[in-house]
Amino acid sequence: MRAIVAGGGLAGLTAACSLVDRGWSVTVLEERARLGGATFSFTREGLVIDNGQHVLLRCYTEYLGWLRRLGVEHEIEMQPRFRIPVQRPGGNRYVLERTPGLPAPLHLGPALARYGLLGLTDRLRVLRGVDELRKLELDNPALDEQRFGTWLRRAGQNDRTIEALWNLITVAALNTEADNAALSLCAMVFRTALLENADSADIGIPRVPLQRLHGEAAEKYLRDRGASVRTDTPARRITPDADGFTVELDGERLEADRVVLAVPARKAAELAPKGSLRTPSGYPEELGTSPILNLHVVYDREVLDEQMLAFVDSPVQWVFDRTAISGLTESSDDARKPSGAQYLAVSLSAAEELIDEPTANLRKTFLPELSRVLPAAAAANVESFFVTRERHATFRQGPGTAVMRANPASKVPGLVLAGAWTGTGWPDTMEGAVRSGLDAARLIGRPRLQEGT
Ligand SMILES: Cc1cc2nc3c(=O)[nH]c(=O)nc-3n(C[C@H](O)[C@H](O)[C@H](O)COP(=O)(O)OP(=O)(O)OC[C@H]3O[C@@H](n4cnc5c(N)ncnc54)[C@H](O)[C@@H]3O)c2cc1C
Incomplete structure (x- = not known):
């Protein structure tokens, strides 16, 4: 059986991995140049930067299972026990x-x-x-x-x-x-x-950039098993026909028996055949999106003595030490060298009010604030300051959204939805995305009559 998975985020990649494992012939189509969706990395000033700090919890059992399948679970540093240091300025x-x-x-x-x-x-x-x-x-x-x-x-x-x-x-x-x-x-x-369980909230932090952890590991897994992985290749239209589906690309058409549509909510509304989704009309607007901003600051010396630190009574929410992971020091053993430079990511969630602020303004607001909350920063020199903005980081997880999240089984037999925004019961997280990908792969394998019901 041939399956096309449109969308190379965690949901699509999980579905694709499950399907190749079951012997399906799989093609993954990803609009962007890289896999991993909302979790990716890029290089800037010689450092490998994640688009936004991601953490996980021990209760992310399906996500951790997927990493195990990809052979990269050891790249997660899991706390031996849940621990969040919290401070207020001064x-x-x-x-x-x-x-x-x-x-x-x-x-x-x-x-x-x-x-x-x-x-x-x-x-x-x-x-x-x-x-x-x-x-x-x-x-x-x-x-x-x-x-x-x-x-x-x-x-x-x-x-x-x-x-x-x-x-x-x-x-x-x-x-x-x-x-x-x-x-x-x-x-x-x-x-x-x-x-409910004492160890569920133990926090895991990737030891390697997200691109390596997800996109690259999944691409290797899929290619090694014969799947076709096509980046820079947006799906433009999906049409069901008597034999399955035609998926139109730019200047090309692909045929498949089944399709997993693993794109963001608003893209699913555009791509799915008209009337095929089991969602209320206007669901993408109702779900909305909520932004996350990351400030990336390289200091010429160590200013933070924890791997992560949360703040209250300050606009600085969570700060992570990304010195080793970014390659700023050659090995993680050097990461806390007192005389060495330190790279911090300041993660600002629910950032509606900040997302459009120019970098210069953010710098003006947050560097003094960082000096206030991390006194060692006051004496340090800032070697680099830049911002990553994820405007549509998650859907707006407000009241009334449960009914807006899609049922993964569409009304068209053989077309299944996946994505952290679908009705997983989980928030918009990596665990939700992976769970939806696993569900999609299970659902797609069912006989077509059952699936549409
Ligand atoms: C800054 C930031 C921080 C976060 N922090 C955390 C965290 O700490 N812990 C956590 O669990 N979660 C976190 N999340 C949320 C988590 O990243 C997402 O829930 C998850 O990655 C969503 O995966 P997905 O596959 O459902 O969607 P996406 O990652 O959005 O994947 C959809 C994919 O579809 C592609 N696509 C779109 N249109 C087309 C088309 N026409 N054809 C082909 N492909 C197309 C997109 O390019 C994208 O790659 C964070 C998200 C962000 C942005």
């Missing part, structure tokens, strides 16, 4: 971490008790919020109609607990603030990652 550093040997959710109790960014009363408030979260029925569709922030306040939370704790996770995981996020997705994230 203040002490507190560590949100799990205590080994304690079952969830007690594993977070000691860290919460020591979390000095909240006063005692607010820490007790958080316990009440956790208790309420644990009572929610996650499959209740009404949860998708509510804002997490509104619900949190009803569950006893106040501006401070939201700012210093709930938003720390919500903004990073959902790319939106609690006040704009759907309760359903937030409840799923907090429950799955933090409240």
